[in-house]
Amino acid sequence: MTELKIKRVGIVTGGGDCPGLNAVIRAVAKAAMDWHDATVIGIEDGFEGFVEGRMHEISNKEVSGILSQGGTILGTSNKGDPFHYPEEKLDGSIQIVDESERVVRNYRRWSLDAIIAIGGDGTMHISEQLSSLGLNIVGVPKTIDNDLAGTDLTFGHDSALFVATEAIDRLHTTASSHHRIMVIEVMGRYAGWIALGAGLAGGADVILIPEIPFKWESIHKKVKERSLRGKRFSIVCVAEGAKPADGEIVVKAIDQKQTDARRLGGIGEVVANRIKEDTGLETRVTVLGHLQRGGSPTPFDRNLSTKFGFKACELASKGIFGVMVALQGNTIRYVSLKEATAKQKLVPPNCQEIQAARAVGTSFGDE
Ligand code: F6P
Numbered sequence: 238m239t240e241l242k243i244k245r246v247g248i249v250t251g252g253g254d255c256p257g258l259n260a261v262i263r264a265v266a267k268a269a270m271d272w273h274d275a276t277v278i279g280i281e282d283g284f285e286g287f288v289e290g291r292m293h294e295i296s297n298k299e300v301s302g303i304l305s306q307g308g309t310i311l312g313t314s315n316k317g318d319p320f321h322y323p324e325e326k327l328d329g330s331i332q333i334v335d336e337s338e339r340v341v342r343n344y345r346r347w348s349l350d351a352i353i354a355i356g357g358d359g360t361m362h363i364s365e366q367l368s369s370l371g372l373n374i375v376g377v378p379k380t381i382d383n384d385l386a387g388t389d390l391t392f393g394h395d396s397a398l399f400v401a402t403e404a405i406d407r408l409h410t411t412a413s414s415h416h417r418i419m420v421i422e423v424m425g426r427y428a429g430w431i432a433l434g435a436g437l438a439g440g441a442d443v444i445l446i447p448e449i450p451f452k453w454e455s456i457h458k459k460v461k462e463r464s465l466r467g468k469r470f471s472i473v474c475v476a477e478g479a480k481p482a483d484g485e486i487v488v489k490a491i492d493q494k495q496t497d498a499r500r501l502g503g504i505g506e507v508v509a510n511r512i513k514e515d516t517g518l519e520t521r522v523t524v525l526g527h528l529q530r531g532g533s534p535t536p537f538d539r540n541l542s543t544k545f546g547f548k549a550c551e552l553a554s555k556g557i558f559g560v561m562v563a564l565q566g567n568t569i570r571y572v573s574l575k576e577a578t579a580k581q582k583l584v585p586p587n588c589q590e591i592q593a594a595r596a597v598g599t600s601f602g603d604e
Pocket residue numbers: 253315357380381382424425426477500501530
């Protein structure tokens with residue numbers, strides 16, 4: 238039994254779900270209960286549940302057998318930012334109000350000493366603001382997008398890469414049988430980590446990412462060149478946030494209730510149509526969507542999540558708050574929430590992955 242500084246610890250999962258959330262919940266809950274003799278409180282449906290006071294005590298049984306399960310047993314939401322809380326008025330319009338005081342009240346009502354907040358940049362921003370209101374918070378970096386600063390990796394990203402790479406492998410066989418151009422749109426918001434990682438692992442011929450605006454002629458040149466060389470198919474892996482040098486990001490919908498109101502999506506279709514029109518080559522599009530977020534975490538994500546959860550609990554037990562656990566090299570350390578939220582972690586356009594991809598003939602649509 239280590240030093241006991243936390244007696245009641247709350248866990249909240251915020252933003253979009255991803256594989257590995259349950260592994261973190263399990264690690265935090267088991268370490269808190271077994272090592273620190275603490276009571277663990279699960280906050281339901283993200284910050285929405287925190288504002289509304291929907292919480293319950295977590296039992297050992299509830300966190301048993303969930304290591305390999307996708308999703309989150311606590312539920313989550315990307316609509317409940319307490320500082321910009323969407324309240325629906327009688328006429329159906331949305332009014333944004335500050336409900337952070339309700340979170341502080343619920344924190345006190347449940348006599349919490351600490352909160353482990355598991356989420357992406359939205360959750361870390363909220364956590365930083367709640368920290369300044371006096372809440373003891375340790376963040377855990379989650380997102381398939383891998384766009385959080387301060388950590389080399391977020392958990393969930395590896396699992397998304399696994400799904401996207403398998404999808405590209407499957408597209409390869411049907412693309413080559415039918416001599417088609419296959420465009421696959423993957424998630425990632427404003428960062429190209431998923432498209433780059435899966436595109437490189439799946440041997441995509443063209444990878445389009447937000448960090449490198451593309452030129453239509455460059456994509457056409459690449460797929461036509463391949464056709465002429467007898468490779469009568471091509472795989473084009475497009476990040477949802479990719480955009481042409483002379484155009485804009487494609488926004489699928491605007492939802493004011495969400496922490497990030499812009500829902501991206503649709504660039505895959507635009508790219509496929511344009512390739513077909515300009516080159517005459519037969520083209521199909523696959524939008525991978527939420528398959529990238531569902532299902533079991535990879536072994537790598539299970540282990541990363543467990544290490545993150547253990548470390549978060551350790552920091553809370555030492556009274557170290559206002560921080561986010563972070564992978565740096567092979568070691569789990571921590572950074573301040575300020576550092577984690579200062580900027581988005583985007584793909585450096587000249588990073589080794591991009592250089593390696595270019596070396597094996599992949600186009601980023603910019604030559
Ligand atoms: O941040 C994770 C993510 O899956 C993004 O890649 C994607 O743009 C977004 O969430 C989709 O959100 P929603 O769950 O609202 O469709």
